[in-house]
Amino acid sequence: MALNFHQLHIFYTVAEKGSFSAAAQALHMTQPAVTMQVQSLEDYFGTKLLLRSTKRIELTEAGKVLMPYAQKSIELIKNTDQAMATFTQQLKGKLLLGSSLTIGEYILPRLLGPFGQEYPHITISMKVINTTQIMEEILNHQLNFGLIEAPVNHPDMHMEPVMNDELKLVVPKGHPLAGRDNVSMEEALNYPFVLREQGSGTRIVMEEQLRMQNIDPSRMKIVMELGSTGAVKSAVEAGFGISVISSSAVKHEVALGLIHVVPLSDMVFKRHFYSIYLKSSLLPISAVTFLSFLRERDLRQWL
Template identity: 55%
Template structure:
């Protein structure tokens, strides 16, 4: 072993190559050229004086030394990541460009409000936020270089890590002139007799609603669904027009509630609560602006 100090960046590159299974995939994830990735792994091998990876035309395999180094490299990556998250709240002079994605409800209704406070605190940070569905978010984080994604359900995709970043609650929402609008709470039996306007099947909002109602013995077929829409905005407009009632995130209702157009009503004994998750590649290290943003989202969402 040489006397050169151990390079944590090289450990991160080695870990990413091992996790991704190829130099080209690691280069894409790390925003590096493939020759640069290869050179850094070779430098790490020279430092330890042993081969860490066996390169064949068909696949990449860890040597015995590589298998021994991998958990240590993982610890180093996790330590760097945790340190950035811990220190993010103390950094006042952040600069850089954030690239991430968010699901429809979160991207359209939640993050714009919370991002305003973040960008006022860090005016040298710019944000590029894409709004897409969960499947597209996972693909974009894996292959398009996004720092992270914000989704409405846990993620169990191999190679990804998901951490809760904020809480959300869904509530029954009724138009201002509906009889239910005079109540703060209404029974479930009364609700399921009403016409309903819902988000499309497969949406995070629809999934949470169906799962909670099922827990209370209500099947989807028992609901009087008169219309389904692919956006929360369309659902709110339909409810406001008197087409039916709906169940939506309270994050999405703030404007209409303040104007007195819609009224959220609690369903007795029913709680549509969920967590919103930040997802990223396990092999990635968030840039400081990204770590700071996720910290701010956790803090700001609790203050709303």
């Protein structure tokens, strides 16, 4: 019997989760199948790797020695997939991903065309939902991975930056700040704001940057809080207030002269977009290929 990577992956997940049932759920397998694979690995090495108790699984001394090698094997497979993604033009498969609102509505639609031309046999199915929903569906194995606008902390999730973005101050046509070469944030605070709702990625990044510049976000005269970037744009265009939103989201309105981007002289709202997926799962090669496309291409040519 040869050493099996699949068994190493299962062993590592059981040890990480602390139980066969939790590992089975994370791996989308039955508990007996997980148990059988671990037993086969123990038979291969001729020693017990896990101590089974009523409370929690514990590693034997042999299991403790094996753990870092199992982890390295998983990382090696991930790195191998990433390295080979460049050569997978004939790859076939369906990619299920979730995207938060700004990314899904304004960023990815401009990138899916070029990606589809390069990888015509990969079919992408995208859900535009909020970050909480994305995480829930990944945990339930309904999505391969997600793209979100602000970092999150979850013990079962791997997160890494894949794209950059910048938020800009935007004002309606005819506004006193329209046409200015630049304006300070202090001056902008004299005008009413229309913002995304509390907890949105855009709002979190903006408020964190304000605090870093010793500006209390509560000083903003907020007249509306809206649940989508599209609604914010419409409110700004109608003259209800000014806003801070992704520059990628207002290209059309700026081109038509309906909204103006005003450079800030004293502040830059830069941020990352992040990919998230389960630590216990290996992404399909189609997902690795798509993430490599986002990380390695000069996306500005399409955005």
